[in-house]
Amino acid sequence: MSSPQNRVWASIDLAALERNLGRIRTALPPGVQYVAVVKADAYGHGLYQTVARLMQCGADAFAVANVFEGAEVREIGAGWPILVLGPILPGEEDRLLENDLVATISSPEEVKRFEKAARKAGRPLRVHLKVDTGMGRLGVWHSEAEALFAQLEQSRQLALEGIYTHFSSADTDAEYTKTQRERLIRVIQKMPEGTVNRLLIHADNSAGIDSFAAQSPFTAVRVGLLQFGHLPYKDSLLARLAIEPVLSFHTRVGLLKELPRGTPISYGRTYTLKRRSRLAVLTAGYGDGIPTPASNRAQVLIGGQRCPVLGRVTMDQTIVDVTDLKDAVSVGDEAVLIGAQGDERITVAEFSEWGACIPWETFCSLTKRVPRVYRTARVAV
Ligand SMILES: Cc1ncc(COP(=O)(O)O)c(C=O)c1O
Structure with a gap:
């Protein structure tokens, strides 16, 4: 947990990239x-x-x-x-x-x-x-x-x-x-x-x-x-190829707190708590590639459940509502911005829609502050 990659990181599955190339080839004439x-x-x-x-x-x-x-x-x-x-x-x-x-x-x-x-x-x-x-x-x-x-x-x-x-x-x-x-x-x-x-x-x-x-x-x-x-x-029609996402985008819960109903959240006070809420402050923001249009729109996965982003995404932190999480959440827990956790998955298409951009742009917008962590195992196609 002491490495900078624990605050935010992108996991890149090179075996999935290899399998994708193989599958795309099957859609093309020899x-x-x-x-x-x-x-x-x-x-x-x-x-x-x-x-x-x-x-x-x-x-x-x-x-x-x-x-x-x-x-x-x-x-x-x-x-x-x-x-x-x-x-x-x-x-x-x-x-x-x-x-x-x-x-x-x-x-x-x-x-x-x-x-x-x-x-x-x-x-x-x-x-x-x-x-x-x-x-x-x-x-x-x-x-x-x-x-x-x-x-x-x-x-x-x-x-x-x-x-x-x-x-x-x-x-x-x-x-x-x-x-x-x-x-x-x-x-x-x-x-x-x-x-x-x-x-x-x-x-x-x-x-x-x-x-x-x-x-x-x-x-x-x-x-x-x-x-x-x-x-x-x-x-x-390329859905038939069953290609797999190569990249997932992760961060962590940096702070947990409870705030009373009526509390405004983040810059510009664009969201006001409608109930007493448990909030998680995540250690990633637009300085890492979470687009600001995702404010008050995006969701993240914590404990395998979707949690809504509240208020404006800030440069280094993003605030989410964890009041309805079934399991206890702790500081240091992983939050998935793009990718799967438990039975849930947030696709890059969904993330991009929240961010008012296109998947190509989402990928290009992950900043230098996001270490890329490579999974290199060879897995048969
Ligand atoms: C000239 C050209 N060819 C091919 C591509 C690949 O497009 P895609 O990422 O949609 O496969 C691009 C991407 O922008 C491009 O500019």
């Missing part, structure tokens, strides 16, 4: 490559441990947000292709080459800039062409992709290895996702067959996999959220 998306510290799960495990259990490639994340992944292992999904700022090109990273190309300007860097380094720079099929973020607009592709094909300095797009609404709008797929397919159909055959063609994020067609030209998927054990949306 030969489709698995690009593990590990940006933002592997969605808060810890880059090093996550990537090392994914390398051991068969990820084909990795995708990161920027060259710095890419360099970290390269430190962990040689050989795996590492795609940088984000734009490369002027001055960052050398890092691509130094770490053998694959850059994303969206514009003729980037082609020229990357060619210059590759010429200077005396070796080709690996790239994927990104096509904007309706996300409105990175990528060349689909009707202009042919021209950029031609420019890339002529380049001696750039090695085109893939082509991809990103879905904007795969979790909410199957029709629009279909339109986006078709736009990319039309771009591909205009390319010479010899070129297409050697490219990695990818579009699917976690939610996209629901509509991944066996007969499509796509040869890879880019999976983030799903591998960490959470469905991209509630009624996803």
Whole structure:
């Protein structure tokens, strides 16, 4: 109990991550490559441990947000292709080459800039062409992709290895996702067959996999959220895969006290006790990643029972009502913010809803103050 990880911690089950990868693979046609998306510290799960495990259990490639994340992944292992999904700022090109990273190309300007860097380094720079099929973020607009592709094909300095797009609404709008797929397919159909055959063609994020067609030209998927054990949306067909949550989020009871009816609770006095209440002050707050919109909304598990958060979540502490707990609660008892305790479970989806955010954001919001504790046992799939 003397270690800082006892005040608040995230438990990461790497065996569950491994099993999830195996199960996601079963949903894909054989030969489709698995690009593990590990940006933002592997969605808060810890880059090093996550990537090392994914390398051991068969990820084909990795995708990161920027060259710095890419360099970290390269430190962990040689050989795996590492795609940088984000734009490369002027001055960052050398890092691509130094770490053998694959850059994303969206514009003729980037082609020229990357060619210059590759010429200077005396070796080709690996790239994927990104096509904007309706996300409105990175990528060349689909009707202009042919021209950029031609420019890339002529380049001696750039090695085109893939082509991809990103879905904007795969979790909410199957029709629009279909339109986006078709736009990319039309771009591909205009390319010479010899070129297409050697490219990695990818579009699917976690939610996209629901509509991944066996007969499509796509040869890879880019999976983030799903591998960490959470469905991209509630009624996803991927529920059949029975993936498991990899991360759980824990804290402890730091103080117990009883206060009379009518007592206001926490900053701003947004809650007033409706009865004489027994309260537990937990040793975690928004400084650890409990979002402030969860004030007066969230629940935590103590003694396997749900206890409501009262008043505002503060930086270092959160107050919950333990009046109705069946069993006695003691200072030092564990409280689960995300995860299971007894027969109860709080999912990241539920936690995120209380926090007025999305599961991706919840994971990225667990702060540095939350030690990640790894469970590494190998468990058969
Ligand atoms: C370009 C790109 N591809 C794939 C992913 C993975 O998405 P998901 O976590 O929904 O699987 C992301 C995540 O934001 C992304 O930005």
